[in-house]
Amino acid sequence: MSTDSNSLSKSYGYKTVLKWLKQSKKKPFAFQTEAWQYYAEGYSGMVNAPTGFGKTFSMFLAVVIEELNIINDLKTTTTTTSKKRTGSGLKLLWITPLRSLAKDLARAMREVCDELELDWIIGVRNGDTSQTDKLKQKKQMPEVLIITPESMHLLLAQKGTISNFSNLRCIVADEWHELIGSKRGVLAELAISRIRGLLLEKHPERLLRIWGISATIGNMEEALDVLVPYEEVLKVTVKADIEKKIDIRSVLPDHIDMLPWAGHLGHKLAHKLLPIIHKSKTTLIFTNTRGQAELWYQNLLKLDENLAGLIAIHHGSIDHELRNWIEDAIHTGALKAVISTSSLDLGVDFKPVDTVVQVGSPKGVARFLQRAGRSGHSPYETSTIYFLPTHALELVEASAIKEAAKTHDIESRQPVVMAFDTLIQYLVTLAVGDGFDDKLIYKEIKETFAYRELLDSEWAWIMQFITSGGDSLAAYNEFNKVELVDGLWKVISRQIAMRHRLHIGTIVSDAMLKVKYLTGGYIGMLEESFIAKIKPGNSFALAGRVLEFIMVKDMTVLVRKSKLKTAITPSWLGGRLPLSANLGVILRRKYNEALENNKADEELSFIFPLFERQAKVSHVPKDDEFLIELIDTKDGHHLFAYPFEGRLVHEVLAALIAYRIGRLKPISFSIAMNDYGFELLSEQPIPIDETNMKELFSPENLSEDIVASINATEMARRKFRDIACISGLVFQGYPGKYVANKHLQSSSSLFFNVFSDYDKHNLLLRQAYDEAFYQQIEEPRLAAALQRIQQSKIIMIRTNRYTPLCFPIKVDSLRENMSTEELSQRIERMTAETEKKSRRKNDHRL
């Protein structure tokens, strides 16, 4: 049966596939045949290839070739004439991060099977799969199942799981780079570990191969290790030796003064986009937030009415039928332009798309290149991407990204480890399904990358958490969740099982309401908090339509078309990515050149006047300098600092510095930050000068000080929101599927308080702090930044006017508070400002 390197190319299956490719005048790429070879030899591994070069076929055809060979062997060895099935059931499990990918993948795979006369059924399983299809699959699994990580867990939550997987030969994790950095990646790891365990138990003689397909990331080797952590398995990385050509162009205004110093919309340059749209077949316009996408849609229509009906908007809050329609329209080339958020980052290739526009900072090199790759997919075609800055300083990013694209300086994706919430959810999932043997599962979990550091004591705690409801000190006899039945841990209560199934997954959204026309027809989804703020009769924009709010009924927002042309746009939470560390480094270096006025660097040369101004009123920091601006205005005393380490690191750094200053004297700050720097604002003078500056930014006692400072800023509490949902403490109804249960209503923040006060050793609480520490704070990055600052030349500028550098922070800010004053003291002082209070209140309403 086994094939060595020579015999594969001579095998029946290989020749059949090659012949079939030849018919459509195609030839396999070297990395594809390499992957087929390794697969045939029993390897697991990772295929690293750019989009548009048939990475799907690198794995799919590998399994097809194997099948063709088996069929051929059977034909020659058995005397029965008809082509006998090689054992039916699931053979290939194909994990995709996106539902929208599944449809097109399935279509492509079906085509192959049809043309090769392989009687395989290609199934799709995700949140959109109909109940009838699910039942059909339950009776007879298709040969290939395209699935999301969440749906894999839903399969594990069924009874009789093993029968689904007993013929499985290969699991493929497509777009693995998208999954690895999130808890969804952990879901995939866990599901794979269980499926592998089931197979080893029942059919130890069978070989399960696990392959990933990934775009280039900084930590390719680690990515493979996360997906295939098993030491006894043969592993290999297959890298495509193909380079995608990318053409990056900045959209520049006629004069620097037309580019605002701050902002995030970029509307002033919108008119420059029209000629680009008109001369292209189809243009994809990427924005960073859903709100931005809505505004751009409105704005483009205002600029050019001829575009009506030719442009569309696509983002995660738009109803999926509408999204499907848009995707089909892109395929057929019916649309001139589509405004999108990351919802179109991945996925199927849209042939008519020949131009991509990025509005505002893409925050990272990998993301920018990925978006660029959405145009010109055919191999060897050049991808064209336009960068449209929303404020002047972003042009430096354009310049930095051009450089990074040349040097292939691409970010790593850090895998999530020790996510106790996800583990708790997984264990309950297994308990809802066939039940589990804790010793066996512990062994499996310890083998995964995510939980290889798990301690016996932590495992014991988690088991207690789901079986007895807390630590050993308190015996809660009424606790009812996972129970031991005939040696297996199971969920008996049907109610708990049902609720758990509804909440499998790790993506936690704000309470979302469906938006529907009074006359019928869904438009999309909105956050509850937004609806709470608007009154009946008011209008808002969604999916490019202006809608009049009528009422909320049964968790659905009823609307009618508004006569208004424009309206307020909801701001959806989330989706704000920080600047990556890579880009930060290159960006700092670019500032060295800012005052050189080098004509060869188009972007830098363009914003030279702005830097001249900055140099005049303050200073332009070089990469061996660290700039602090102390600005006094009528708002109070501001401190601006510019580490260029991204929003998240700045958030922590700001809290840290605020805390350390607070030790010098009791003081309250409000904190603002963007990707370039942060601001501390206080009504009292800030006691910082050249003598204590390095001490305040010292990396010493970093961990202790961070714990003390993030404690106050409640970062962990925010992280706990997701953790509480994932671990099943808090239930969020699905959009439109509101489960009413007034007696079980609670909030994550309440649990956070309760555990903090009464259950300090709660691992979920610890996870909240750890997540805040490693993901939000990125402690290593922070420590490195502080080290760098220690070695930098400190430049302190005192002025009473805002500078070009500080302006974007001032305007584009997410604020937080930090105080070392006694609470009552603070309240007393704050209540003294009554007139301010009433004004603020009005500010917050719409």
Add this chain to the structure above:
Amino acid sequence: MTIDCRGEELILDKERAIYWPSKRVLIISDIHIGKSAHFRKHGIPVPSTLGQKDLSRITKLLDSYPTDLLLITGDMFHNKMNSDVEDFKAWRQEHPELKVALIKGNHDDLKASDYAGLDIEIHEKEMLMFPFRFIHDKPQTTDAYFNITGHIHPGITIYGKARQQLRLPCFYFSDTCAVLPAFSAFTGLSNIKPGKGDVFYAITPTQVVAV
């Protein structure tokens, strides 16, 4: 903090209670006894020390204020009889001389015999003690009585200079009605939009302050 309400002296305590000295009445609302056990029963681990802490807070209040009647303006019991309610029973037996009256709230649906067993006097709708009407939720119409209610778990956000904000539980007084903060620590807050003439007393860890 001591205030004057319709000519009566009321003490607002930071333990989320109102004491009415002239009648020796202690008023609390929304204790939600049994909530933590109810959650545990449905597979959500909540420490039981929580409910015990609430009871010990009542004991402490009774020690500070000479009380004949403990009045609960609704949502005393979260759902059904459970282990938390057993804890309350034990507590009740330690205070046999105390009169306990409950004005029923939307959560209170124990059996009449259960209430009797706990020696609790039940008022289905309201209880009148001039000038006050004690009731779970504010009535639609107003009359000569000043309403003292619970139900909404009021909270207030205080905004300061430099965009600072704080969220605290509070007592909320309008011209016809006072709303008590929820007594239990295992309850959330709902923000109140202030109307004209409304007064708030925010509860900080150390004291009650008017805002």
